Amino acid sequence: MNQKELLKVDHLKQYFPIKGGFLGRTINYVKAVDDVSFDIYEGETLSVVGESGCGKSTTGRAILRLDEPTDGTIEFNGEDLLSLNKRELRKRRKDLQVIFQDPYASLNPRQTVGNIITEAMSIQNAVPKEKQRERAIELLETVGLNGEQIDRYPHEFSGGQRQRIGIARALSVNPKLIICDEAVSALDVSVQAQVLNLLKKLQRQFKLTFLFIAHDLGVVRHISDRIIVMYLGKIVEIADKKSLFDNPQHPYTRSLLSAIPTPDPEKKKERIILQGDVPSPISPPAGCRFHTRCPFATEICQTEVPDLRHLNHMKEGHHAACHHIENIKSGDIKPNHSESKA
Incomplete structure (x- = not known):
């Protein structure tokens, strides 16, 4: 990609201590974001999606240093944001603005x-x-x-x-990057569309770059250039919008996409229902974090963390973290618990 890299996040971790006992010592950590890396290029909209508690909003807050990251590096325009003192960071905040979820609060x-x-x-x-x-x-x-x-x-x-x-407040200091933290999720559907169209218009007008955090893939489809899918503090898939929607690789991404309603009642669509609840980020599962709910999980998934990788059948820039991408595609591995069709 020949676009200029605006933001580079490397091995970002955000752990929140849990205090307990008579002396209030740290007894454990909530691993909200655990070793996340990605880039954002000038003028693009990179979206981060996933269920509640996956770490997407925490990632946005860590980039802005509203919460101090536990580990990793965050470079903005080649400058290490984590090395700045409070005075230097305040100057830099002009370039990094945020639109919050709740317009009432x-x-x-x-x-x-x-x-x-x-x-x-x-x-x-x-x-x-x-x-x-x-x-x-x-x-x-x-x-x-x-x-x-x-x-x-x-x-x-x-x-x-x-x-x-x-949005006007965020624009008032001529920022380069705006983090939209669930910026339309509290709004009516008709109003959501108006605000999304406004953001796209402003992006063209002011040459803005967006990190768009959302849980709704239907919303993300309208505004994104590239999409990151997160699960329990980790990135499980990253791709451009078309590639992700046309050719999802990770079982979790497939289940999210299957939940998007289709406007045609005659069209039958496979609905993948995940079993169980999202595990606690205090003690996430070993190996692949998705293995406790994945219909394709095998023994290796319980012990080895899958790499975020690119395969030949995937478009350039499309990466997924799953041990069985090839076997799922070829049909060599079948779901090992029930999926329902709607």
């Missing part, structure tokens, strides 16, 4: 919309003070709101409008 109810948007401009010295209000009005209109609403408070807006205010 992420805006200060005591501030007007104008103050919410101009606050970041003041902190980062992004816009001269006398031009900040004018710029805030311009941003409100850019995200599809009326500039005359600048002196209103967040409670006077709907959920979709509040999320647009959150």
